[in-house]
Amino acid sequence: MVHAILDEFTTNIANVVNNVCLSFDPEVIIFTSFLLEEIPSLLIDIKHKTSSLTIRTTPLEISNNxxxxxxxxxxxxxxxxxxxxxxxxxxxxx
The missing domain is CATH 4.10.910 (30s ribosomal protein s13; domain 2)
Known part of the structure; x- marks a missing residue:
């Protein structure tokens, strides 16, 4: 159940990232998320899902603060x- 919730979370974030990339063409997207900081594999999953949605790769990073x-x-x-x-x-x- 928790895995399904986290999978839905990363899918939704990947969709938001894709929309931001298409709308604003940022050089980098920096997340300020304690959850992503605590579970780095979520960011890897978001990157993987985002790459399947778009051709252009925008770097995704986590803020230290x-x-x-x-x-x-x-x-x-x-x-x-x-x-x-x-x-x-x-x-x-x-």
Whole structure:
């Protein structure tokens, strides 16, 4: 049962990756997912399924900071709002 759920998960993510690649033609797609970080074989499965959907191969990677990604993004939004910086570009370097 768990295997079937994870298989459905990787299939759906592969479809999303394919749609993103077709729509935006990114140079790389970086996942910030604790699940993918904990189970690296899922990313391998996503890569395999994505390659069967499209001709062009876009590199798929996992971010090292997925554990704190949501917090960092939230803090960045709060600080931008607090300091009234919504119209300025934001460049985070970690």
């Amino acid at each position: 997925s554990k704190y990604a949501t917090q960092l993004g939230g803090y960045a939004l709060l600080l931008r709002h607090f300091f009234n910086l919504e119209n300025f570009g934001l460049h985070l370097k970690i």
